Amino acid sequence: MELLLVLSILSAAIPVATGVAKKKYTLLWLYPLTGLTFDILNSMLRRVWHMNNGITANLFIYFEFLLIIFLFRKTVLKQAWIFYSVVTGLSTFYIADTITDGVFVFNMFGGSVFMLVYIFLSVNCLYLILKSKQLIILEKSSDFWLCTAILIYAAGAFLIFLFKQYMVQTDRHSYMNIWRYFFYPVNIIKNVLLALSIYHMTGKKEH
Amino acid sequence: MNANAYIALGILAMLMLVVSIVFFVVYHQRSMITIYQQKEKELTEAAIQAEENERNRIAGELHDDVGAMLASVKLNFHQAEEDGAGSEAFNQSHRLIEETIDKVRKMSRSLQPAMIQHIGLSKTLRAFFDMFTVSNVIAIHYEATPLPDLPANIALGIYRIIQELMNNTIKHAHATQISIYHTATIEQLIFHITHNGDGINQQLFEEYVYQKDATGLKNIVNRLKVLNACINFDKKNEEYYITIQIPL
Incomplete structure (x- = not known):
């Protein structure tokens, strides 16, 4: 296995370890733990047991969506009706789209829609931090690091997910390079920033 | 360049945009904190200045009014010692003491409305x-x-x-x-x-x-x-x- 892939998978252990060290077993901690578990499982299925990992990949994308949407519940999606509409609407879309394409095929288009939603949520969250009357030191803000982590991850993954099919058909080798040199580093950055977010968690409402 | 290279450039552009947004947020927040600290400093200085002004005013009133009145009372008492009770100097002292009491009461009221x-x-x-x-x-x-x-x-x-x-x-x-x-x-x-x-x-x-x-x-x-x-x-x-x- 190549080094970047291993680093990308293992980077999720940084926020998990931070959560364990700080005894912060929250939803935020559960996110990298889910990522780590699914990444290991996906790699084992594909590279060791040479099996299709479409189902686990689709499941991860969906669990990730649920975790992220719940993480933004107290900041961006405060109103219950908006929150439940977004969860129900996007869940229906993703499940329907996955079934249409086949559950054994990694639903990249559904994933790209989620990435777009994450970009919107993170930017909105950053805007709320700026708009807040309570001035916070950003470097010590868990919400700020979370928004930055999700924003960088979603911005890096969005176009890769959206154009995956097209890129594979055009030039599979360059697609693999794009995945390798964009997605893995972005995933590593995300996990490091998530660790910072967990480290600075206080349990208090920040803004 | 093939289509994948354009997509790679697009990803790079998106990442740069995101990093710019994050930097803007950090920069803006730091400016806001600087402004807030400056305002806090001004308010503290104003509070200190107000306290100082009030002290100066009280010191002035004590020195110019109460002090001057008590000095007059002292002089009048000297005269009253020679002239005896019921003299003009004695009555003047009595009036001045009443005025001083009234003055001190007003000062006290202005400091703390009892x-x-x-x-x-x-x-x-x-x-x-x-x-x-x-x-x-x-x-x-x-x-x-x-x-x-x-x-x-x-x-x-x-x-x-x-x-x-x-x-x-x-x-x-x-x-x-x-x-x-x-x-x-x-x-x-x-x-x-x-x-x-x-x-x-x-x-x-x-x-x-x-x-x-x-x-x-x-x-x-x-x-x-x-x-x-x-x-x-x-x-x-x-x-x-x-x-x-x-x-x-």
């Missing part, structure tokens, strides 16, 4: 407004409905804020008619002030408060912070409205 503790905020405010209405130049309508029991420090804080607002409304806004009433719930006490002068809105208040000579407004802001209260200035139909919300 009435608040005894008759309550509502009646103390009424007495304060009556001092203005005696002149017939200004009409103050105050609906003195009963107020909830307030701790002494909160009552004094509210009194000082309203005192400063009234002084400003008369001195700077040149109002001739002022109306004041308050509403109270379990959670908060709200004072509503309306006047017909040349007042200010919220935006102007926020501009003026950080000007160097706006000591009065800075004192209001400092007292509001102590009470955890907020103030709002507004203008509707040629009338100016001031609302003070004090959490209880």
Whole structure:
């Protein structure tokens, strides 16, 4: 296995370890733990047991969506009706789209829609931090690091997910390079920033 | 370049945009914190300056009035020792002692309106407004409905804020008619002030408060912070409205 892939998978252990060290077993901690578990499982299925990992990949994308949407519940999606509409609407879309394409095929288009939603949520969250009357030191803000982590991850993954099919058909080798040199580093950055977010968690409402 | 290279460039552009957004947020927040710290510093300086001015005023009054009166009393007593009880010097000393007592009482009242503790905020405010209405130049309508029991420090804080607002409304806004009433719930006490002068809105208040000579407004802001209260200035139909919300 190549080094970047291993680093990308293992980077999720940084926020998990931070959560364990700080005894912060929250939803935020559960996110990298889910990522780590699914990444290991996906790699084992594909590279060791040479099996299709479409189902686990689709499941991860969906669990990730649920975790992220719940993480933004107290900041961006405060109103219950908006929150439940977004969860129900996007869940229906993703499940329907996955079934249409086949559950054994990694639903990249559904994933790209989620990435777009994450970009919107993170930017909105950053805007709320700026708009807040309570001035916070950003470097010590868990919400700020979370928004930055999700924003960088979603911005890096969005176009890769959206154009995956097209890129594979055009030039599979360059697609693999794009995945390798964009997605893995972005995933590593995300996990490091998530660790910072967990480290600075206080349990208090920040803004 | 093939299509994948363009997509790679697109990803790179998106990442750069995201990093720019994050940097902008950090930069903006840092500027806001610097401005906030500067404002806090100005408010603290204003509070210190106000305290210093008050000390100077008291020192001046003690030296010029009370000190001079007591010196006269001392001289008159020397004369009275020679002339005996019931002399002009003795009577003059008696009058001066009464004047000194009166002066000290007034100074004490200006420092701490003792009435608040005894008759309550509502009646103390009424007495304060009556001092203005005696002149017939200004009409103050105050609906003195009963107020909830307030701790002494909160009552004094509210009194000082309203005192400063009234002084400003008369001195700077040149109002001739002022109306004041308050509403109270379990959670908060709200004072509503309306006047017909040349007042200010919220935006102007926020501009003026950080000007160097706006000591009065800075004192209001400092007292509001102590009470955890907020103030709002507004203008509707040629009338100016001031609302003070004090959490209880």
